Every structure is written in structure tokens, then in C-alpha cells.
Amino acid sequence: xxxxxxxxxxxxxxxxxxxxxxxxxxxxxxxxxxxxxxxxxxxxxxxxxxxxxxxxxxxxxxxxxxxxxxxxxxxxxxxxxxxxxxxxxxxxxxxxxxxxxxxxxxxxxxxxxxxxxxxxxxxxxxxxxxxxxxxxxxxxxxxxxxxxxxxxxxxxxxxxxxxxxxxxxxxxxxxxxxxxxxxxxxxxxxxxxxxxxxxxxxxxxxxxxxxxxxxxxxxxxxxxxxxxxxxxxxxxxxxxxxxxxxxxxxxxxxxxxxxxxxxxxxxxxxxxxxxxxxxxxxxxxxxxxxxxxxxxxxxxxxxxxxxxxxxxxxxx
Amino acid sequence: xxxxxxxxxxxxxxxxxxxxxxxxxxxxxxxxxxxxxxxxxxxxxxxxxxxxxxxxxxxxxxxxxxxxxxxxxxxxxxxxxxxxxxxxxxxxxxxxxxxxxxxxxxxxxxxxxxxxxxxxxxxxxxxxxxxxxxxxxxxxxxxxxxxxxxxxxxxxxxxxxxxxxxxxxxxxxxxxxxxxxxxxxxxxxxxxxxxxxxxxxxxxxxxxxxxxxxxxxxxxxxxxxxxxxxxxxxxxxxxxxxxxxxxxxxxxxxxxxxxxxxxxxxxxxxxxxxxxxxxxxxxxxxxxxxxxxxxxxxxxxxxxxxxxxxxxxxxxxxxxxxxxxxxxxxxxxxxxxxxxxxxxxxxxxxxxxxxxxxxxxxxxxxxxxxxxxxxxxxxxxxxxxxxxxxxxxxxxxxxxxxxxxxxxxxxxxxxxxxxxxxxxxxxxxxxxxxxxxxxxxxxxxxxxxxxxxxxxxxxxxxxxxxxxxxxxxxxxx
Numbered sequence: 065x066x067x068x069x070x071x072x073x074x075x076x077x078x079x080x081x082x083x084x085x086x087x088x089x090x091x092x093x094x095x096x097x098x099x100x101x102x103x104x105x106x107x108x109x110x111x112x113x114x115x116x117x118x119x120x121x122x123x124x125x126x127x128x129x130x131x132x133x134x135x136x137x138x139x140x141x142x143x144x145x146x147x148x149x150x151x152x153x154x155x156x157x158x159x160x161x162x163x164x165x166x167x168x169x170x171x172x173x174x175x176x177x178x179x180x181x182x183x184x185x186x187x188x189x190x191x192x193x194x195x196x197x198x199x200x201x202x203x204x205x206x207x208x209x210x211x212x213x214x215x216x217x218x219x220x221x222x223x224x225x226x227x228x229x230x231x232x233x234x235x236x237x238x239x240x241x242x243x244x245x246x247x248x249x250x251x252x253x254x255x256x257x258x259x260x261x262x263x264x265x266x267x268x269x270x271x272x273x274x275x276x277x278x279x280x281x282x283x284x285x286x287x288x289x290x291x292x293x294x295x296x297x298x299x300x301x302x303x304x305x306x307x308x309x310x311x312x313x314x315x316x317x318x319x320x321x322x323x324x325x326x327x328x329x330x331x332x333x334x335x336x337x338x339x340x341x342x343x344x345x346x347x348x349x350x351x352x353x354x355x356x357x358x359x360x361x362x363x364x365x366x367x368x369x370x371x372x373x374x375x376x377x378x379x380x
Numbered sequence: 381x382x383x384x385x386x387x388x389x390x391x392x393x394x395x396x397x398x399x400x401x402x403x404x405x406x407x408x409x410x411x412x413x414x415x416x417x418x419x420x421x422x423x424x425x426x427x428x429x430x431x432x433x434x435x436x437x438x439x440x441x442x443x444x445x446x447x448x449x450x451x452x453x454x455x456x457x458x459x460x461x462x463x464x465x466x467x468x469x470x471x472x473x474x475x476x477x478x479x480x481x482x483x484x485x486x487x488x489x490x491x492x493x494x495x496x497x498x499x500x501x502x503x504x505x506x507x508x509x510x511x512x513x514x515x516x517x518x519x520x521x522x523x524x525x526x527x528x529x530x531x532x533x534x535x536x537x538x539x540x541x542x543x544x545x546x547x548x549x550x551x552x553x554x555x556x557x558x559x560x561x562x563x564x565x566x567x568x569x570x571x572x573x574x575x576x577x578x579x580x581x582x583x584x585x586x587x588x589x590x591x592x593x594x595x596x597x598x599x600x601x602x603x604x605x606x607x608x609x610x611x612x613x614x615x616x617x618x619x620x621x622x623x624x625x626x627x628x629x630x631x632x633x634x635x636x637x638x639x640x641x642x643x644x645x646x647x648x649x650x651x652x653x654x655x656x657x658x659x660x661x662x663x664x665x666x667x668x669x670x671x672x673x674x675x676x677x678x679x680x681x682x683x684x685x686x687x688x689x690x691x692x693x694x695x696x697x698x699x700x701x702x703x704x705x706x707x708x709x710x711x712x713x714x715x716x717x718x719x720x721x722x723x724x725x726x727x728x729x730x731x732x733x734x735x736x737x738x739x740x741x742x743x744x745x746x747x748x749x750x751x752x753x754x755x756x757x758x759x760x761x762x763x764x765x766x767x768x769x770x771x772x773x774x775x776x777x778x779x780x781x782x783x784x785x786x787x788x789x790x791x792x793x794x795x796x797x798x799x800x801x802x803x804x805x806x807x808x809x810x811x812x813x814x815x816x817x818x819x820x821x822x823x824x825x826x827x828x829x830x831x832x833x834x835x836x837x838x839x840x841x842x843x844x845x846x847x848x849x850x851x852x853x854x855x856x857x
Binding site: 093 | 382383384385386387388389494498649650652654657689697706707823824
């Protein structure tokens with residue numbers, strides 16, 4: 065089976081029409097079914113030791129993000145400080161996976177995180193709309209990588225995808241992948257603009273075929289951003305990719321995940337849809353800003369046996 | 381050990397308000413029955429839950445008489461809008477005591493708490509709500525300007541959905557103006573007896589509902605009782621046939637909801653991941669103790685390997701164990717007897733040459749458990765393809781063309797339900813017209829709603845429950 069699938073995947077990459085045939089040949093996603101399954105998994109009751117484990121794991125998977133026009137060198141530095149020691153009173157709290165900023169602030173983040181092992185992720189390719197030409201997008205990527213970003217979060221050209229120009233999207237991702245060099249490439253599908261689960265599945269496979277290390281739901285600038293069923297479809301895609309090729313690729317839901325409860329629901333989905341191999345920051349991330357504080361508060365609750373307030377964690 | 385090992389999250393069993401003794405509910409009172417008391421056990425650990433006083437012939441006489449009196453003196457004369465108030469009250473009481481009923485159901489039956497909590501109890505309440513709405517609208521149900529009730533209904537229900545089956549039986553009977561004597565299953569009498577308390581709480585006139593626990597002999601005496609006008613039975617085809625023989629020529633109106641061997645048919649253009657969910661839901665829901673379970677998977681040959689690989693992975697993620705744990709997906713088999721029957725049929729499948737795959741999930745040491753099992757390479761002539769297993773065992777057959785799928789699906793003495801998985805709407809409609817099954821689900825499975833009639837063809841029984849069609853069973857039309 066994997067052998068046949070592999071040659072099928074090579075075939076899909078040959079030219080635009082084979083790519084189109086391959087993507088159109090993927091099995092559909094039943095909306096009612098996938099939403100039901102996601103809602104069913106969300107009723108899992110995670111308690112005690114398993115909850116503490118889940119909270120720590122979720123903290124270690126956070127891409128702590130600030131993507132505002134108003135970002136300053138100062139806000140990025142304070143975010144980086146938080147990334148290094150999320151809960152200063154509890155030094156054993158895990159560090160987050162990465163800090164995610166705009167390209168012009170990458171250098172600041174790199175400097176602030178030197179020697180910590182925390183990644184610096186940069187959005188690129190005319191984030192968040194992706195509306196520019198390839199040269200500009202590659203230059204954007206180059207800026208991020210040359211400033212020291214270890215991870216690049218690119219957006220796909222949704223206009224091209226929705227009008228069926230899959231080849232254009234594919235070529236753009238491969239070009240950006242090349243420009244990334246050693247940096248990991250996360251491909252943002254912006255599922256809120258793709259609308260249907262069928263599109264999410266197609267776009268996931270398209271990105272995986274083009275070499276994405278991660279597929280990511282959203283920019284956080286479009287509603288709806290990450291949802292459980294969408295993430296479910298993407299987790300299924302990376303699992304199917306693994307079955308076909310033996311390669312492990314990652315998933316990153318981003319935007320709208322604010323509570324520890326939500327984060328744990330995502331981890332349950334990772335565990336039961338993709339499999340426990342994906343329960344690592346290497347293969348699963350949360351793109352979030354406010355989530356971290358709720359994770360820290362819930363972590364304290366687990367350890368102290370009582371709730372504390374939002375004033376006991378730092379605002380940024 | 382798994383990386384992400386869910387800590388036990390058991391529901392508190394004290395919520396069930398379990399008592400040491402339960403008694404029959406006759407004429408609005410809990411009374412001692414004259415039958416041999418039975419002990420009902422928790423199938424998840426084999427421990428005795430409670431002792432239940434059962435009824436004998438004289439108690440059944442009393443119950444039927446109480447039902448008759450209530451029928452003649454109050455219930456049939458009461459305006460539909462008044463009957464509706466009682467049904468609404470019962471529906472709300474089920475909701476109010478939902479958690480208690482769910483825990484009790486799980487203790488007595490062995491089904492996972494998430495199913496009793498999210499399916500059984502809410503759907504039972506929904507049946508009372510739905511039929512409460514019909515009580516004052518029977519003139520508009522299409523059965524004439526003033527349809528009349530039948531009288532006293534003798535109802536016998538199975539152990540797989542104890543309270544839900546009670547609701548399916550009692551709600552339409554009461555809405556139509558009948559009174560009932562109901563016998564819950566021998567292994568799962570507890571929620572039905574608590575339902576007696578709900579009747580008291582609702583102020584239901586005495587005798588409108590009577591609950592008479594006991595074994596098969598009580599059921600036989602009840603359905604054969606001369607004072608019973610209507611018999612409703614849900615259970616095995618074998619017992620259904622005995623009842624029909626017993627009642628032949630008596631003129632009693634009957635509805636039978638019996639066994640099944642449903643085909644779940646997956647075409648190559650199906651939404652595969654959701655089809656896998658539907659297959660799992662079709663056969664592993666309630667440990668496969670479902671008369672309409674999708675126990676035969678018919679899969680198009682071109683996708684069989686891919687689908688089976690996905691299915692096995694998915695089934696291996698099912699969590700089997702303590703039914704009270706909120707994270708349990710597959711609970712306990714209801715009785716030692718049923719477990720023995722499942723083992724026997726599984727052994728026959730192996731002996732006849734089907735390929736067995738069983739989920740590697742660990743089994744608890746105590747209690748009656750059976751790991752989810754999938755047989756591939758099943759031939760239509762094998763016992764596991766023909767007989768109802770009523771357990772978490774799936775038989776996988778393949779087909780090549782739609783016509784072959786229909787032929788294979790219909791090639792069974794049963795005909796209760798079927799499932800179709802395809803993205804092609806025209807094929808769904810064509811298949812539906814070809815399949816001899818009372819319920820056909822398209823791109824889903826095991827969905828129940830009080831507004832949708834449920835019932836079978838051939839040896840799966842006759843008569844419908846639910847929806848407008850279900851009213852006919854309790855009206856003189």
C-alpha cells in the first residue's frame with residue numbers, strides 16, 4: 065500500500081493536471097460526520113495527572129505570538145522574556161516552543177532568545193492576505209530567514225486555490241520552501257476563507273505535496289480561525305500522509321484557542337486522530353497569545369489545589 | 381504505557397441512589413410481588429446491585445385489572461390536552477433526574493456512561509415530549525376524525541436500552557389514551573422501577589402505568605393475559621415468534637420489533653473517514669447490543685484494503701473498560717449468557733475460515749467484556765454473516781457493483797436497518813428504494829429521533845414506533 069501510494073504522490077507532483085486529478089480524487093469529508101466526531105471527542109474528561117501532563121505539554125507547544133501593527137521592540141522583548149520563563153515563580157514550568165513575530169522584529173526576538181532553544185517563527189509572504197507577487201513574497205521570506213528565523217509561517221494564495229489554480233499555489237509553496245533553507249516551513253491554509261472541509265483536505269494535501277513541514281489553520285486575522293473539526297481534518301491528512309510515505313508532518317491550529325480546556329480538547333484530538341507520535345512540539349503547535357496565561361493558571365490550580373487569579377501571571 | 385494516559389474519570393455511583401430492594405409498581409403503588417425475587421447484577425464487575433421482587437400470575441391479574449380500571453374510569457375519558465400535561469411532566473422529570481437515571485442505567489446495563497448520559501436518557505425524554513404533543517392532536521394524525529385507544533397494552537422490553545425502550549413503548553401508548561402493564565428485562569429492571577417513582581411524582585392516575593419485573597415466564601403470562609388488548613414486544617426474533625404463536629387467533633393487536641443483521645454499505649466515493657466513524661458507531665455503539673446495529677459491513681472491493689486499515693486503527697483507539705468512566709467508549713456485555721453467545725459465534729467465524737482481528741485493548745479482570753472484533757474475508761454463507769451476534773463483532777464482506785450490494789444486503793431473513801455511504805445523492809435514493817429495511821441511514825448510522833418511524837421488514841418484525849406512523853400501533857384504526 066505505501067509503495068503504490070508513494071508512486072501516486074510522485075505522479076501527483078508531475079504537472080498541474082495530475083495535481084488537479086489527485087486533489088479532486090481525494091475522498092470527500094462529510095460535514096455532519098466530522099463535526100459530530102469532533103464534538104464527541106471534546107467530551108473526554110481529562111483529570112488529575114493526565115491533566116497536568118496535558119497542561120505542560122500544551123505549554124511546550126505554544127508558539128507565543130504577537131502580530132500587531134503596534135508591536136514594538138519592547139513588546140517583543142517582553143514576550144520573549146515570558147517565553148523563557150512563563151511562570152517565574154515556578155521555574156520548572158516548561159518553556160514555550162517558539163515566539164512568532166513579523167519579519168522586521170525577528171532580529172529582536174533572536175537576540176532576546178539567544179541560547180534558549182526557543183524557536184523564532186516569522187510570518188512571511190505578504191501575511192495575512194498573501195496578496196502580492198512571488199518576488200515580494202520571496203523577499204519577505206528572505207528577510208525573515210536572514211534575520212535568523214528558524215521557522216517561517218507562510219500564507220497560501222487563497223484566491224489561486226479557490227479559483228482552482230492549484231499549480232500556482234504548489235509552485236509558490238515550493239519556492240518559499242527553497243527560500244527557507246534550513247528554517248521549518250509552516251503553511252497557513254486560512255481555513256476560514258476556504259470554508260468547506262473538502263477544501264481544507266485538498267489544501268492540506270497540496271501543502272504536504274509541496275513540502276510543508278507543518279500545515280497551519282489560520283492567520284488569526286480571519287474568522288472563524290482554528291476550530292476542532294477543521295483541525296481534525298488536517299490531523300487526518302498528516303496521518304494519511306504518514307501512512308502513505310512514512311514521513312511525519314506537523315499541524316498547527318492558530319487563532320481563537322484561548323482556554324486550557326480548549327487546548328486539552330485539541331490534544332485529545334491529536335492523540336486519537338493522528339496518534340500519540342504527534343504529541344510533541346516537533347509535530348503539533350498552538351498559535352496563540354492569550355492561551356498561555358490560562359494554561360499557567362490551570363497549571364497552578366492543579367498544583368496548589370485552588371484557583372488563583374489573573375493577577376498572579378504576567379500580562380505579557 | 382501510553383504517552384497521554386487519561387486518568388480514570390468515573391462518574392459517582394452514589395448518584396444512582398441505589399436501593400437494596402426494588403418492588404413492582406402496580407396501581408400507583410410499590411407492592412411486594414409474589415414471584416421468586418431476582419438479583420440484578422452489575423455486568424462490569426459481577427456484583428449484586430439490588431434484589432428485585434418479581435410478580436407471579438396473581439400480581440399480573442392485579443396489574444392488568446388496575447390498568448383496566450384506570451383506562452375505563454379516567455385515562456380514556458380524559459381530554460387529550462390533559463393527558464399531554466402528564467406526559468410533559470414525565471418528560472421533564474426524566475430530564476430533572478437525568479444524571480441519576482444515567483448512572484443507574486450504566487450500573488444495571490453495563491453501557492458506557494457517556495452513552496446513557498448523552499443518548500439513552502435524553503432520547504427517552506424526547507420521546508415523552510414528542511408524544512405529549514400528539515395527545516391532543518390525534519384527530520389530525522390521519523387516522524379519522526376521532527381515533528380511539530385500544531385499551532390495556534401489555535409491553536415487554538429488552539435489556540439493551542432499558543429506559544429508552546420503556547419510553548418508546550409507554551409514551552405513544554399513553555398519548556393515545558391506553559394504559560399499560562410493562563415488563564422490563566430480567567437483567568435490567570431498575571430504571572423502569574424508578575420510572576414508577578416518576579409516575580408518582582407526576583401525579584399520574586394510579587394504574588395508568590404498571591411495571592411488573594420478572595423473567596420470560598412473566599412476559600408470557602402478561603402477553604397471554606385475557607385482559608390485555610394490545611401487545612408490544614421488542615426483543616429477539618425467537619421470542620417474537622413464540623409470542624405470535626401464543627397469540628394467534630386471539631385478535632390482540634401486536635407490534636413486534638425484533639432482531640436484525642443490518643448491512644452498512646460503503647461505496648468507493650464515500651467520505652472515508654466519516655464512513656469509518658459510522659461503521660464504528662454502527663457496530664460498537666452500546667457494545668453492539670443494538671437490534672439495528674450495522675453488523676455486516678459491505679464495502680466496495682476497490683477500497684476494501686484502505687478502509688479496513690483505517691477501520692482497524694480507529695477501532696484500536698476505542699477505550700474499553702469501566703462503564704462509569706466518562707472516557708469509556710465500549711462498556712460491559714450485559715450478561716454472562718450474552719457473552720457466551722458472542723464467544724460461540726466468534727468461534728464459528730474462526731472455524732469457518734473468516735479472518736479475525738481483535739482490538740489489542742486490555743480487558744478488565746472482572747465483569748463481562750469482549751474486545752471489539754472485526755472479521756474480514758467473510759462469506760455470505762457463514763454464520764457470522766447470517767445470525768445476529770448482538771455484540772461488538774463486525775463481519776466484513778465486499779461487493780463490486782451497486783446491484784450486488786443490494787442483493788447481498790437484502791439476502792437476510794431480517795430487514796430492520798441499513799446504511800449507505802456515498803457522496804452521490806442519486807445512488808442514495810436508488811439504493812433506498814431497493815433495500816428491504818425499515819430504516820435506511822445515508823452517510824450516518826444509529827441516529828434516533830422520536831419523529832422518525834422505526835421498525836422492520838420480515839423477521840425483524842412489524843409495526844412502527846415513533847413518528848405519526850407509530851401512533852397507529854396504539855389506536856383502533
